[in-house]
Amino acid sequence: MPVSFLSPVQCDNYAKYPTDLPPDIVDSLFFLDDQDMEWIANKRGDFSRLGYALQLTTVRFIGAFISDLNQIPRVVIERVAIQIKVNDPESCISMYMKSEQRWRHAVEIRARYGYIEFAEKGSRYRLGRILCALCWTGTDRPGVLFDHAVGWLSTNKILLPGITVLERFVAEIRSRMESRLWRMLIKNLSASQQEKLNDLLVVEDDEHLSLLDKLRKGPVSISSTALVQALKRVESARNISVELPLYRIPACKIATLARFANTAKITAINRLPFERKMATLVAFANHFESDSQDDSLDVLSMVLRDLFSKAKQENKNTRLRTLKDLDQATATLVDACKLLLNTELCDHEIRDTIYTTVGHEALVSAVENATALIRPPSNVFYHELEQKEKTVQKFLPSLLRVINFDSNQAGKPLLASLEWLKGKQTDEPPMEIIGTSWKHNIVIKNECSVINWPQDEPRPTYRVIKKLVKTQDGIILHNDKLLYADLINKKIKEIVVPEKKQSQVEKLKKSILNMKEVQKNANNKELALITSITGRDSNRTTIDRTAYTFCVLDKLQSALKHRDVFISPSWRYADPRANLYSGSEWEAIRPMICRSLNLTIDPTLAITSLTDELHQVYRLVAANIDNNPAVRFETVKGNEELILTQLDALDEPPSLKALRAAVKAKLPRVDLPEMVLEIATRTGFADGFTHINEGSARAEDLLISLCAELLADACNTGREPFVREDIPALKRDRLVWVDQNYIRNETIMAVNAILVSAQNQIPLAKKWGGGDIASADGMRFVVPVRTVHAAPNPKYFKSGRGVTWYNLISNQRTGLNAVTVPGTLRDSLILLGVVLEQQTELQPTRIMTDAGAYSDIVFGLFRLLGLRFSPRLADMGGARFWRIDPLADYGKLNVLAKSRININLVPPEWDDILRLLASLKLGRVPAEGIMRTLQVADKPTRLAKAIAEIGRIDKTIHMLNYLHDESFRRQTLVQLNLGEGRHSLGRSVFHGKRGELHQRYRAGQEDQLGALGLVLNIITLWNTIYMDAAINQLRQEGFPVYDEDVARLSAYGYGHINMLGRYSFAMPDEVKRGELRPLRTTEKP
Known part of the structure; x- marks a missing residue:
């Protein structure tokens, strides 16, 4: 592991005074109490007293003695000199530096005030235990550990050692704790488990992929076939799962290793030392079951969503096509009812009058058409769903076998129904989940159809008859033979009856032959004959298993959404009440x-x-x-x-228009990459990007690589425009390495906190607001590639699918947090999480949104x-x-x-x-x-x-x-408009590939949009810095600047920023001479 991990800022500040000390800090931390004054008074000469006092206050403040007192800030020297009544501190310091007393004073201060060396009295052991605990609980970034060590040493009066000594000590602690973690993870591995894990890394010659490569690829399409494949992936996860002593190992440590295994190349994992490699694979196996189960339920949710939404749309289209027939039937029945309600007609004349006026056949036809076309209340469009039975049967057996559903009390009835579908279904199914909208489709009354099948056609099959009739049974007359169609049990058989019932059979045949239609529902007389001949139970109702299955899936979709039904292990579908x-x-x-x-x-x-x-x-x-x-x-x-x-729109006074134009005119023109590098230099935000596994891994010109990869994501162009094989920091392999190891959700949040903190220090930002108010709104992106992590919404994505980037914006114009959700999830579900999980120094207490939340x-x-x-x-x-x-x-x-x-x-x-x-x-x-x-x-x-x-x-x-309060309404509107301005800037930055998001997986979507959020905050910060400078200069020039106008300035302007790069018109010398460019020797991705 590299030992040198400190940033230049940490090196410059170690055991030194800061360049700027506020007066209140000087007054409070460099105060000498009565005991201090007593010890100092015993020294001879002003130079000795001042030197002693400065040494004492210095060791208290920075935790170490310094060799040259001239490095102490002038404000500190003057503060101490005033307290001990020394009039000429400069000459006193000069005399003190030439004397030997400074060495004796340091020894005396150590003895009198209890300061000890780093190597004395178990100091290393005590600090080591604290740093080990921090490493074990997740705080293992070396720079953070180093800062914590410095603070602990100063608090406990342990003199700071040399910077390289402490740096090596921190590196040693981290290395020790990493080794301990690896040993614990592989401690109980059997030989067969090790063999299974090693097999994950074996590359098959025919596909050039390892099993790990295949398993890491989650589902991307939404279909029953994709769901079955996702369920097979869950079974593969269980085959390699490893039980861990999780109560002893922090989950964050396992998650870090698992994330590395999910992103690293197979060759990189193979090169790891044995203990680390096996620990990485164990962590992957432990997390993989949760990931694969979540992916399976994501696909299931999307499949069911498509299934039911398409059926609903088909039902709607069918209704539209049949409205004319329903209107015609209704009109006929209305004419008949008018005659029926006519009080001038005698009762015995009504039937004849109706038949004469409307017509018997027309009336019968109207009743039949209306009966067929009317829909019961809360209709669930089952007829359209029934056509998708094959689709459901492709995945349902695997789903019930592989996924072990659990539930709270509200989900117990659904769990019982799932168990019934999973079993042999010999008993009656649980009926608690069946509501009124499903009941008439599931519980089928004892009805029967009679069918006069054309004699010259082949004997009909079950599927043909099932499409023709809607009852549970059917009696078919074909070639003078009666066939019994048991549509529930999916069988058709010839009716064989005893001789004594032949007369009844002949009556039924004659009735069917006299039918004018091919098929109709049996009347009471026909139904009595059918019951007598076949032995049907006229009082029994039957459960339609297909309808029951769709009902269970409908309820499962809702229960998963509300987490009444959940699974374990899982990240997204676990029981939220468990913790x-x-x-x-x-x-x-x-x-x-x-x-x-x-x-x-x-x-x-x-x-x-x-x-x-x-x-x-x-x-x-x-x-x-x-x-x-x-x-x-x-x-x-x-x-x-x-x-x-x-509210009416606020008028813009001439002073505001003039100020806006004047500030805009003063902003320097800049290329976007230069802007990102400048802000990185000003804020040091690159320190927030830590290596996914090594924490402190660095490379030469890493900042350039980081900025290039951020812009590749934020501009949606991909990394190709940034690749320069003649610049090491911009080589393709370097950019891929940076993307895999540095850019992830946790580092994006850490860097964002740095940017928000920098914005909070600018006077102009403080005039805009104190950070106590924030607004939340969503920015939509079409996702044109096949993915499970996108959903439809015609309003925003037309016929395609997309995601919503839901972000929180402070009144200082910075983005505080964001989350990516498929489609357009209800704002109220995610708003609280976005607010509570933001990790910046601003803590907004009033959250403004549009009406959707x-x-x-x-x-x-x-x-x-x-x-x-x-x-x-x-x-x-x-x-x-x-x-x-x-x-x-x-x-x-x-x-x-x-x-x-x-x-x-x-x-x-x-x-x-x-x-x-x-x-x-x-x-x-x-x-x-x-x-x-x-x-x-x-x-x-x-x-x-x-x-x-x-x-x-x-x-x-x-x-x-x-x-x-009108001002409250106005404040809400202004804050929400900030979101619109930021999203407009985001559209301009995210200009590549038509502004569409081409990420298939959730992590890729979150990382790319997280990079966009960082670049938006970088632009906002850069604009605010230069706008603040421009306003100050305008004031110096006598330009009228009013605070109410300053409050209305926008930090989201981008007319001065070149986001599209520069075109080059230079040609290589060989091309100028008419030669061809060299052909590529390897295929570049």
Whole structure:
């Protein structure tokens, strides 16, 4: 492992004073107390006293003695000199540096104040134990460990050793802990397991791929065949799985090794030392089952989604095609009903009149057509689904065999139905999951069709008859023979009856021969003959297995979405409730959580506070409603409704237009790559990119490679335009190596935190906002390649599929966090996760969104977590305003405040609410998974109902404030417009390949869009830096600059940025001479 891992900044700052010390730091950290003054007073001469004092304050501040006191900042020297009353510090320092006392003073300070050397009294051992613990729990970046070591040594009065000594020590600790991890992972491996793992790396000659290469490729297409292949991949994962002592090994360490195995080349893994190679493969095997199961359920969800959505569309098209027939039949029946309702006709004349006017045959035909075409309420378009039975049977047996579903209490009935489908199905199936919309398709009444099959055609098959009739049985007359079609059991057989029933058979044959149609439902007389001849049970109902299967799949789709049904092991489809705090662990942290969220263990105080706030806001808004020109009441369909006038666009004063033009004119023109390199140099963000496995692995000119790979992703051009074989940092192999080892979600988040912090230091950004307000919105990308991780939405992707990049933007114009979701997932499911999982120094407390994230549960959770959810309310008409006190008088608002909050639902669930909040706050459970379990419309849990009641209080408070305060509405609109501006900039940056995302896998999508987010923040930061400088220069030149105009400037301008590169018109000398360019010797990807 490389020993030299420190950045230039760390080397420059080690055991040295910073270049700039704020006055408050100097006053607090260089203060000499009475005991210090007593020791210093015992020294002879001003130079001796000042030297001693400076040595003492220096070792306290930087943790080491320095050889030259002239390196101490002037402000520190003056502060110390004033305290000990030395008038000429410069000459005193000069005299002190020439004396031998500085060496004796250092020894005395060490003895008197308890400072020891790094090599003394077990210091290395104590520090080593702390660093080992940090490495073991996941903090193993060497630069972070080094900074932690420096801080610990200074705190514990251990003098800092030489920089290379401490650097080697940290490297040694990391190496030791890595070796320990590898040994633990392979400790219990048997010889057969080692052989299986080694087989993963064997490259087959015919395909030039190893088994590991094949397994790493997840599914990309959405079909029953792809689902079967994905399930086979799960079985392969189980064949190589290795049991680990997971309670002893941190999951983050295993995840790091598994990620390396997923991205590294086979040759790179083969070159690893034995212990490390086997540990890497063990980690891969351990994670692979979770990954493969998740991929399988992703494909299943997409297959079922396509299956049901296409059936729904086909049903809709069929309905449209048959509307004319239904209209005609309805018109005929209406004519008949009019005659039936005519009171002037005598009862005994009605039938003859109807037959004369409408016609008997027309009436019969109208009844039959209407019966065939009408649809029951909540129809599930089963007829169209039934055509896809073959598709389902391709994957269903494998799905039930391979995936072991589990469930909570709400999912138990579905689990029982899955078990019935999995078994031999000799018993009656569980019926709990069957709702009214499915029942008439599944439970089939004892009906039978009679069919007069043409005599000159071959005997019909089951499939032909099944398409023709819709009943459970059929009687077919063919060549004077009666055939019995058992359509449930899928059999057709000739009817053999005793002699005594021949007369009944002849009657039935005669009835069928007299039919004018090929097929019809048997009437009562025919049904009685059929029952007598065949022995059918006229009272028995039959379960249509195909319809039952589709019903189970429909319910499974919903249950997986809400995590009522889940699997293990899994990352995305695991039970989100499994990791909630409970038992003694919850009892221990409950007081801390209550303090951090400003809540109490007793719900009474929180409920009283919310009740009072709601009442006061109602009273405030009601008192000023008549003076609010934006609000009026109108009567709509007999109900009083509130109308909120939309905000007018803000006028742009001439001063703002002039300032915007002046600032724009001063911004330097720059190429995008130069901008990225400049910001990297200013912020040092390259330090956030760490090697996936070695942590500190570096290469010459790595910064150039990183910037090139970032731009290749962000501009969506691929790396080809950046490849230069004559520049080592831009060679193809180097860029591929950087992409595989440095650019991933965790490093992108670390680098983003650096950029956000840099933006937060700029005065102009602070004028825009303090970072306490953020907005969330989505940017859509079409994904034209075959992939499971994209979904349809005609509004955004037309006939294709796509993803949504949902991002959080602060009022300082920086992106704080983002998540990529297939299609256009409901904003309310992912909003909370985006907010809670962001890792920057800004902590926004008010989150503004468009109306798509609107939900009572979201309002409740945000309020309880100490945040405020503030969506833009586009239309207030019909909005429900909630109240607690039914007798409270809110004036004109009484017509709105009609809905009553059931606050009594909250106290019984309060402890569970606190437990959920703690688990979310401390990252024990995924926010998206919890939102899925809470937002169930049909059967919400008691916990969900309680949170929703709190959410209704906060939602009503928000709506009232939104009505009352125009500046609040304006602030919301301005913040949301920032998202539009950033997305416009994003479209310009992401210009390659028509702005479409060509990534098949989830990780690739997240990494590429993460790179886009970094480049957007880089452009924002660069623009802000130069805009701040331009504004300062304009002020110096006497240009009128007003703060209200500065607040409206945009950091997303890009007219001065060249994003398309430069074209070269240089030709090689050999081409100028008429020669050909050399042909390529190897195929480049």
